[in-house]
Amino acid sequence: MSRLDELVQELCPNGVTYKKLVDAVSIERGKRVVRSQLSTSGKYPVYQNSLTPLGYHTDCNYSANTTFIIVAGAAGEIGFSDRAFWAADDCFAIVCPEGVLNRYVYHLLLNNQNQLLSKVRKASIPRLSRSAIENLVIPVPPLEIQREIVRILDNFTELTAELTAELTARKTQYTYYRDKLLANSYKGEIKQLEECCDSIADGDHQAPPKADSGVPFITISDIDERHEINLNVTKYVPDEYYNRLADKRRPQKGDVLYTVVGSYGIPVYISENKKFVFQRHIAILRPNNAVIDSRYLYHAMNGTAFHRQADLAAKGAAQKTIGLASLAKMTVPVPPLDVQNRIVNVLDNFEKICSDLNIGLPAEIEARQKQYEYYRDKLLTFAENGNTILSRAEQSRAEQSRAEH
Incomplete structure (x- = not known):
């Protein structure tokens, strides 16, 4: 029996409570910045409409290790910053109370990302409504279980990150040698x-x-x-x-x-x-x-x-x-055709190693990502204990219905 199985049997043998995201955490909209406030480098990245920083700010409005959701542009993308950052107005930050780990919520949101993406309104600028985020229902197990799930899933993501970094280094190396070969040919x-x-x-x-x-x-x-x-x-x-x-x-x-x-x-x-x-x-x-x-x-x-x-x-x-x-x-x-052919042989082999999804690092990264997604879905699926928390509006409607009957 795994450590996680032991914790589940010990702490929630009858299932866990499910809550709407709005009732489990605080979902906060970022604050607008203008381009004149931004620089091309700096201490605090600014997230607005994608997971790529819009620029850098001299101040931050959220601390490190915070999950955020992009709601316009690349609407539905889920981010996690391991450094303090500035969330602009199309970026919603997740602030967790005691008893809920921010990193746990990050993995949960990734597991439900397709559901969020299905709610994106397609227009000139794609948008995701606050209500679509708030109404997402998530399991909230005891803190010890959240920690163990985060530990397991982070092991997968760290390995994938290492492999991705190695692939990036190989591509950089490929670019260097390609340019050298072409310049000296x-x-x-x-x-x-x-x-x-x-x-x-x-x-x-x-x-x-x-x-x-x-x-x-x-x-x-x-x-x-x-x-x-x-x-x-x-x-x-x-x-x-x-x-x-x-x-x-x-x-x-x-x-x-x-x-x-x-x-x-x-x-x-x-x-x-x-x-x-x-x-x-x-x-x-x-x-x-x-x-x-x-x-x-x-x-x-x-x-x-x-x-x-x-x-x-x-x-x-x-x-x-x-x-x-x-x-x-x-x-x-x-260069002469025989030189061209030699260059092609070298670059084709290098490009295949870097790019072919059927061999080498890309295939390994793809396999690890699928493995992560498989275990994420397994680990974040719990039996309900019957104590699922409704939103305040739903509670009010339920109480009103009971009074009428």
């Missing part, structure tokens, strides 16, 4: 993309006809963090539309796609011949393989030096765009 030989490609085009500038089936229609959102295209889409165009497109706009194996509007600067290597179409937000480059290897071009366009060129080329206020003319003038180092 030529002797003054730099070419513009238009000198390396047979064609540089983009997708159709007109909205394509819709179809229930046919050729997949992809957007930038269908490109994942591994620079791969998810073709399991819900949008299609008729085969006739695809057949009418110019050849340079119909992707084929060896082409390189490049996002040029909004989330610009993401290269994608086309590794197989599969039909799909896209609009002008994505450019398509057809390398001249007598000059440059397609896979080498993909790696070069993913390099730090090329990203800097993209930042300089992107124009516009609301939505940054790299024009095709500007893209064509951007440059890459072009």
Whole structure:
């Protein structure tokens, strides 16, 4: 029998009390700050509409080891800060009384995150209402049981954090060596993309006809963090539309796609011949393989030096765009083809180690995360003892109903 089983049998053999979150803890809205009060670095991070700090403040309004919920923007995201921080007005902080551990509430909220996300109102700015948070029902076992659950679950999260840090270090190492290889792979030989490609085009500038089936229609959102295209889409165009497109706009194996509007600067290597179409937000480059290897071009366009060129080329206020003319003038180092092939072999192997979800650290991280979620659900599920606490409004309605009868 585990230590947790012993505690449950000793302290709550008949189940535990469930409460609405609003009756178990204090849910406090943060205080607004303006950008003039923020800096790019500092002692106290400011959380507003995401788990990434909006900036840093000279003051804090919540102490370290506090759980918080984002209610606008990345609405429904659950955070936990191990340092003092400033919660802005779209960030709700959880303040716990004696008898409730803040870290325990953090794991509970993660376990119920899908329920919260289902309550997010989708609009121009997604929002999560206070009532959706307050009405979440949670188990509140004795403090000793909360501590033991936190200890077990934190062991999982610490291991995942260590693996994630190692993966981040490997990716940083990959970026360093990729940039070194690209920088040292030529002797003054730099070419513009238009000198390396047979064609540089983009997708159709007109909205394509819709179809229930046919050729997949992809957007930038269908490109994942591994620079791969998810073709399991819900949008299609008729085969006739695809057949009418110019050849340079119909992707084929060896082409390189490049996002040029909004989330610009993401290269994608086309590794197989599969039909799909896209609009002008994505450019398509057809390398001249007598000059440059397609896979080498993909790696070069993913390099730090090329990203800097993209930042300089992107124009516009609301939505940054790299024009095709500007893209064509951007440059890459072009060593002899045999050198390109050697670089590709090195970088492909390194990228696979860093990115392939079927091997190495990413697979281990994914497995640990699933293990954590499995045990979190198991550990945070209790039998009710019949003493579930209603909210004050529900208690009032129940008392009124009893009086009427």
